[in-house]
Amino acid sequence: MALLAIVILMVCLLSFMLLYLLIKAGHEKKHAHWRSLANTLIHKAVFDDEDKIDERFIRETLNDDKLAKNRYFRKLLTGEIISAKKNITGTAAENLIQLYRMLNLDKYAIKNLNSMRWYIKAQAIHELTIMQISDLVEHLHLFTNDPNEYVRMEAQTALVQFNGFDGLSFLDTITHPISDWQQIKLLQLLTLLPPSLIDIAPWFQSENTSVAVFALKLARNYHRFEQHDAIAKCLDHPDSQVRLEAILCLNEVYTDETTDHLISRFLNESLKHQLAMIRVMQTLGTERDILFLTDLLNHESDLLKLDAARALANAGNNGMASLEEYSKQSEQDITEIVLHIKREMSV
Amino acid sequence: MSWQTFLLHAFTYGILVYSMILLTFYLLIGAFSILETRAYLHKNRFTDYRMLASSNEAPTMSILAPAYNEGPTIIENVRSLLSLHYNNLDVIIINDGSKDDTLEKLINAYDLYKADFFVTQQIKTKAVKGIYRSHNPVYRKLTIVDKENGGKADALNVGINIARSDYFVCIDVDCILEQDAILKLAKPFLETSTHRVIAAGGVVRVANSCEIEGGRLVKVNLPKKFLPRIQTLEYIRAFLLSRMAWTRLNGLLLISGAFGAFDREIVINCGGYHTDTVGEDMELVVRMRRYMEEREEPYKVGFIPDPLCWTEAPSSYRILGRQRNRWTRGTIETLRSHKKMFFNPNYGILGMLSYPYWFFFEFLAPIIEFLGTVGIVIYFFTYAVNWSAVVIMIGVICIGILYSIFAILMEVLTYNQYKQRKDILRLVLVAILEPFIFHPFVVWSAVLGNISLLRKQNSWGEMTRQGFTADKKAR
Numbered sequence: 001m002a003l004l005a006i007v008i009l010m011v012c013l014l015s016f017m018l019l020y021l022l023i024k025a026g027h028e029k030k031h032a033h034w035r036s037l038a039n040t041l042i043h044k045a046v047f048d049d050e051d052k053i054d055e056r057f058i059r060e061t062l063n064d065d066k067l068a069k070n071r072y073f074r075k076l077l078t079g080e081i082i083s084a085k086k087n088i089t090g091t092a093a094e095n096l097i098q099l100y101r102m103l104n105l106d107k108y109a110i111k112n113l114n115s116m117r118w119y120i121k122a123q124a125i126h127e128l129t130i131m132q133i134s135d136l137v138e139h140l141h142l143f144t145n146d147p148n149e150y151v152r153m154e155a156q157t158a159l160v161q162f163n164g165f166d167g168l169s170f171l172d173t174i175t176h177p178i179s180d181w182q183q184i185k186l187l188q189l190l191t192l193l194p195p196s197l198i199d200i201a202p203w204f205q206s207e208n209t210s211v212a213v214f215a216l217k218l219a220r221n222y223h224r225f226e227q228h229d230a231i232a233k234c235l236d237h238p239d240s241q242v243r244l245e246a247i248l249c250l251n252e253v254y255t256d257e258t259t260d261h262l263i264s265r266f267l268n269e270s271l272k273h274q275l276a277m278i279r280v281m282q283t284l285g286t287e288r289d290i291l292f293l294t295d296l297l298n299h300e301s302d303l304l305k306l307d308a309a310r311a312l313a314n315a316g317n318n319g320m321a322s323l324e325e326y327s328k329q330s331e332q333d334i335t336e337i338v339l340h341i342k343r344e345m346s347v
Numbered sequence: 348m349s350w351q352t353f354l355l356h357a358f359t360y361g362i363l364v365y366s367m368i369l370l371t372f373y374l375l376i377g378a379f380s381i382l383e384t385r386a387y388l389h390k391n392r393f394t395d396y397r398m399l400a401s402s403n404e405a406p407t408m409s410i411l412a413p414a415y416n417e418g419p420t421i422i423e424n425v426r427s428l429l430s431l432h433y434n435n436l437d438v439i440i441i442n443d444g445s446k447d448d449t450l451e452k453l454i455n456a457y458d459l460y461k462a463d464f465f466v467t468q469q470i471k472t473k474a475v476k477g478i479y480r481s482h483n484p485v486y487r488k489l490t491i492v493d494k495e496n497g498g499k500a501d502a503l504n505v506g507i508n509i510a511r512s513d514y515f516v517c518i519d520v521d522c523i524l525e526q527d528a529i530l531k532l533a534k535p536f537l538e539t540s541t542h543r544v545i546a547a548g549g550v551v552r553v554a555n556s557c558e559i560e561g562g563r564l565v566k567v568n569l570p571k572k573f574l575p576r577i578q579t580l581e582y583i584r585a586f587l588l589s590r591m592a593w594t595r596l597n598g599l600l601l602i603s604g605a606f607g608a609f610d611r612e613i614v615i616n617c618g619g620y621h622t623d624t625v626g627e628d629m630e631l632v633v634r635m636r637r638y639m640e641e642r643e644e645p646y647k648v649g650f651i652p653d654p655l656c657w658t659e660a661p662s663s664y665r666i667l668g669r670q671r672n673r674w675t676r677g678t679i680e681t682l683r684s685h686k687k688m689f690f691n692p693n694y695g696i697l698g699m700l701s702y703p704y705w706f707f708f709e710f711l712a713p714i715i716e717f718l719g720t721v722g723i724v725i726y727f728f729t730y731a732v733n734w735s736a737v738v739i740m741i742g743v744i745c746i747g748i749l750y751s752i753f754a755i756l757m758e759v760l761t762y763n764q765y766k767q768r769k770d771i772l773r774l775v776l777v778a779i780l781e782p783f784i785f786h787p788f789v790v791w792s793a794v795l796g797n798i799s800l801l802r803k804q805n806s807w808g809e810m811t812r813q814g815f816t817a818d819k820k821a822r
Contacts, residue, residue: 006745010752014775017756021768119389126393150390177540184404184537210540272612302467339463
């Protein structure tokens with residue numbers, strides 16, 4: 001009996017697969033036709049010089065709105081419009097937005113914001129953002145701390161897209177972490193906007209450590225020198241990721257005392273953080289730091305020794321000379337390190 | 348009850364219980380793989396990888412590609428790696444004491460010079476003979492390491508010592524990667540803030556009979572030869588079902604040595620690849636997981652179902668047999684080194700589920716199957732045919748075919764690499780033939796693997812490949 005059941009199941013699975021392939025082949029023909037209709041509309045919107053799209057043309061193309069009400073066609077059409085919109089700007093892009101609204105696709109997207117399924121909700125926010133439908137921006141703010149990470153990611157992206165740096169206000173309230181992926185996305189979006197001196201200081205102290213990390217990245221990318229002391233304070237933050245980000249940030253936001261801040265905390269840090277500190281000193285180190293860096297050439301970690309030698313070579317006009325002198329006098333052989341550094345400096 | 352009857356019943360019911368548990372696992376793997384693949388496809392709908400490709404904020408990645416006697420194809424392979432889409436990427440080729448002209452070819456093709464380079468010994472390795480960099484700034488991302496021969500694991504350890512990136516991707520130098528492979532593989536490391544992603548793997552597909560031009564895959568074809576074709580089905584089953592399901596449970600133990608990304612810091616803390624095993628890829632993942640479990644740090648091993656890496660599958664029984672023999676030895680060596688975790692609740696899913704699954708259904712399965720078949724044959728010749736055992740065996744074979752068909756269905760519903768309907772039907776035919784032609788050979792190779800290990804034979808086994816160019820010419 002069991003054997004028979006397995007064989008029946010096998011036949012069912014095979015039949016389902018073959019049926020699926022047949023139906024898919026049938027759909028492919030229909031989809032090709034739909035895609036051509038969608039492209040006709042997009043072409044008209046993008047390449048016609050007219051400011052307003054002819055409503056009658058749309059109706060005729062879509063056979064008196066019948067097709068526009070078809071859920072599958074609408075999905076395909078939306079996808080095509082979105083993908084076209086991502087690649088164009090200017091009047092053509094505005095015409096596409098007009099087309100999107102005329103087809104009432106925005107209304108469907110707004111309706112989908114209330115969906116119980118996270119991916120439909122996130123897709124709707126994504127769509128409205130790409131199509132620059134900013135009417136609901138306040139409503140989208142509610143989603144920035146949504147339990148589903150994809151919904152909140154799309155909502156956060158939307159706010160920055162619509163409101164620029166002011167859109168980052170969600171950082172005041174969010175309790176969920178911002179992933180590295182989302183941070184990269186937001187920073188990338190902000191590079192498209194003119195820099196703005198928004199108040200980022202409160203975020204350094206946020207209980208949400210990912211907010212503090214993101215704020216430090218903002219300070220680094222926008223060279224917020226006035227925040228130097230607040231950033232230096234983050235070197236004592238209990239979270240190691242925040243401390244690491246603060247070290248990296250000081251590479252771009254520095255004063256004459258920055259290396260003193262780093263040196264004073266050096267011994268209390270892990271090797272990973274120590275390496276990051278030394279790499280900052282490769283840029284900021286001066287002759288004052290030569291003694292500290294020379295001491296590190298005795299460190300047990302080869303990696304740290306190499307980085308310290310690099311920092312030493314770059315520490316003022318006498319750095320390289322100090323390194324070579326140490327190499328001659330020291331009992332340990334660091335010739336390979338010196339040659340390595342010389343080769344790097346010659347490139 | 349005579350002892351013969353008792354033995355007969357014990358044998359029959361033992362096989363039945365084992366088969367039932369295996370069937371339950373098949374069902375669970377199927378269900379979890381559906382859930383994980385569905386979630387991945389939904390998430391990917393909003394992903395714009397172009398954003399990561401151009402961002403300076405993207406984590407640094409190093410490709411580590413050990414090369415041994417790869418002279419005929421090395422230049423094209425390196426060119427293909429250098430053309431991958433990723434901003435913060437460097438490519439490190441480790442010439443593992445090749446006896447052919449691999450190094451000379453690289454020096455000439457990429458205008459290399461021997462650079463003064465201090466190699467830090469974060470992981471102990473065989474001696475490095477030289478580091479080569481290019482005079483041509485176009486190849487500034489390229490580093491060639493020439494070292495004494497020490498095997499793949501040792502070569503990768505040298506690469507890890509030299510890399511300065513956050514993550515490294517280890518690949519077989521003759522694999523073909525999709526242009527966006529690194530972008531996609533980098534994503535799992537950036538997605539989560541609550542867990543540290545220590546490693547991520549991608550799907551490896553069979554490239555035999557595919558069209559390759561200039562180190563890039565231009566057309567996917569189903570392999571024409573029987574052996575590679577059957578391995579195509581095997582890879583689909585392993586990657587789309589099994590690995591996706593284990594990812595869902597965060598219980599994945601294996602990331603293919605042909606293509607996987609790792610957190611460099613954790614790998615160094617764990618001591619790098621072990622050079623005394625032939626299953627260094629699985630052993631490293633298990634050791635990394637164990638390291639995280641023992642430190643009670645939340646972690647994940649990621650896996651993505653996109654077809655990102657294409658490799659040449661063995662097309663002769665001789666080479667395939669060596670490969671499977673090695674895989675068996677690698678599995679046993681890994682399980683033996685980490686036996687402390689076996690049903691140890693301190694290791695969570697890893698100790699209570701992943702490790703026992705590998706022990707019972709990857710290590711023991713071929714042995715049980717072999718003994719079961721031998722038992723049935725003995726009973727047959729002693730005229731004491733146990734028909735219940737035969738029915739169970741037929742049932743297991745049917746379930747195996749059903750599972751393969753389900754894997755093909757998953758392929759059709761998701762990535763559908765083989766567009767023609769006749770290719771799908773060919774795969775179904777292969778699924779039906781597999782238990783009778785291919786599977787017995789795989790079981791026998793695994794048994795030989797066990798015997799080799801008992802005899803302390805620990806060679807890698809020569810893996811001669813035809814090469815994609817040769818394959819193309821043959822077509």
